[in-house]
Amino acid sequence: MLTRTDLRGRVPSPAELRATLPRAEVDVDAVLHQVRPVVEAVRDRGVPAVLELAERFDRVRPSAVRVPRETLRAALDNLAPAVREALTESIVRARKVHVDQRRTDVTTRVVPGGTVTERWVPVARVGLYAPGGLAVYPSSVVMNVVPAQAAGVSSLVVCSPPQVEYGGLPHPTILAACALLEVDEVWAVGGAQAVALLAYGGTDTDGAELAPVDMVTGPGNIYVTAAKRLLRGLIGIDSEAGPTEIAVLADDTADSVHVAADLISQAEHDTLAASVLVTTSTELADAVDAELERQVARTKHTERIRTALTGPQSGCVLVSAVDDGVRVVNAYAAEHLEIQTRDAREVAGRIHSAGAIFVGPYAPVSLGDYCAGSNHVLPTGGCARHSSGLSVQTFLRGIHVVEYTAEALADVAPKVVALAEAEDLPAHGQAVSARFPGDDGAAR
Incomplete structure (x- = not known):
């Protein structure tokens, strides 16, 4: 075979x-011409465009984008006990692994009076995509949500396509997984339009704000991948999954x-x-x-x-x-x-x-x-040669915090000035020497 x-x-x-x-x-580029109008429609018209696109691509028009919290709770209450037990075990094991990935801040004493601290800060708001095509993927909800929560992300929204058989709601097992993970913001939107709505935000049919996110993660089809490519920069992405x-x-x-x-x-x-x-x-x-x-x-x-x-x-x-x-x-x-x-x-x-x-x-x-x-959101198409799978680190940003005293700056000032002049950027050197008037770059 x-x-x-x-x-x-x-x-x-x-x-x-x-x-x-x-x-x-x-070939993601081959579908960009199809995805670009979708992204632009959501950017320009928001939720009305999203609902029209759902009717076109998913064959159902949800009454609203955001899934009511009571619907999430009902989905969990109605979840088969064996599936609930399995999802719970999956969550427990994933949390054990991902909590251990959390980085700690590190302060390096470069010189007396001069320190650099690498501070790890979580992304503020993240959109997590759970596919809904040929199969149902509550496991993808677990794999996206757990590391984001372990990283300390304070605001999460899960997107999953609306389903005809469930009246325009995502699959109830997806909703149950969200409830089990205590995620109470779920949007019934899929495909490229989901990525666009996450990036631009909008106003739901009841007037409630759908706040934009800073990052979108999770696997999807080629149209989801193309939307990620088009919107990368406005939002961060985990990868272009194949x-x-x-x-x-x-x-x-x-x-x-x-x-x-x-x-x-x-x-x-x-x-x-x-x-x-x-x-x-x-x-x-x-x-x-x-x-x-x-x-x-x-x-x-x-x-x-x-x-x-x-x-x-x-x-x-x-x-x-x-x-x-x-x-x-x-x-x-x-x-x-x-x-x-x-x-x-x-x-x-x-x-x-x-x-x-x-x-x-x-x-x-x-x-x-x-x-x-372990996490199952992993690099495809040979990207494992240079990229990692989804982890706590995906949702963290390292920020360098620099603190120098006057004495520590004065000690290195001539070297800063010398490098600035070597690069023909004299104002860079002046930004240091201006702190020590009447001197040639060092404090007396």
């Missing part, structure tokens, strides 16, 4: 690997049943999802193909999964040795990377490019999606 690329006996350069390895091709990816680095010790199941689990997201097996074992590759045929036929979303697994973004890469496999997966920089080899922990220690690494046979990606405690 998986298209094979045979790299045995050769180790291509990083540039060759980037060109050779399977990857979903998503289709989900899983890579599995495996040798002959891996269980083909497990590997196939894990590849299928990510292919289930959508037809552009990428599932890549990198292995030293032809026998495993054959066994995984056989398992894929067997398991895909028995899944709920057979056609979606088969399309993803047979698409150009998915495949099997054969390598001569695990060391070569490490080079391949580092070049690929998967959103999710599983290590199913001998000495899996040691092999994982050599990975420097991945959104998240899942070590050994009992740490499948699905665990990270829900209950590992």
Whole structure:
């Protein structure tokens, strides 16, 4: 089922690997012309434009943008006990991990009388996007809200698309997750118009203010990503998320049943999802193909999964040795990377490019999606080579606070003046020497 690329006996350069390895091709620029009018309409006309766009794209026109608080509470009250228990456990584990990420302020004594403090300040107001397309993602609510709360963000709003079957409200499981996390501001808006409304703000149908945010985070489709790109600068964003990816680095010790199941689990997201097996074992590759045929036929979303697994973004890469496999997966920089080899922990220690690494046979990606405690909002499309997943740090800004006494400034003043003159910016030097009249840049 998986298209094979045979790299045995050769180790291509990083540039060759980037060109050779399977990857979903998503051209955000190609949809910017469709998204720009949406963003401009929301900027110019606010909520009336949002409601018209909901009617056009979501086939339902909500009566208002903001979901009433009593609706959130009712959704939680009606949530199936097993799902509530699972979400609660997911929240508890995520909080354990994310609270430990919180940074502390650090003051450095540069010289006597001169200090620089790095103060970590949370973003004041954040918009968190929970998708609502082919699946329901209360787990994405958890993954966005928990780190924002741990960072100390004081104002949160969750956006999720209105649903026809729920009278223009987001899916009730999304609403229940918000209530469980004590988020009481939820907007029934999705797509590019959600990002635009978060950026510009507006006035709801009842006259209530919908305040703009400083940052938008959370995964979404290509139109959400395009809106993030257009509005970046007016708002901060976490990343431009693409289709989900899983890579599995495996040798002959891996269980083909497990590997196939894990590849299928990510292919289930959508037809552009990428599932890549990198292995030293032809026998495993054959066994995984056989398992894929067997398991895909028995899944709920057979056609979606088969399309993803047979698409150009998915495949099997054969390598001569695990060391070569490490080079391949580092070049690929998967959103999710599983290590199913001998000495899996040691092999994982050599990975420097991945959104998240899942070590050994009992740490499948699905665990990270829900209950590992890690975050599942991760870099895609090779961005793990330079970017991190969502964390507490996403919502913090480091601000340097500089304090110098007159004596400490006087001591370094000649050097400031010298550098200012070397850069032909004499007024920079004058800003220092003006503090010491009658002197040449140093206090007497």
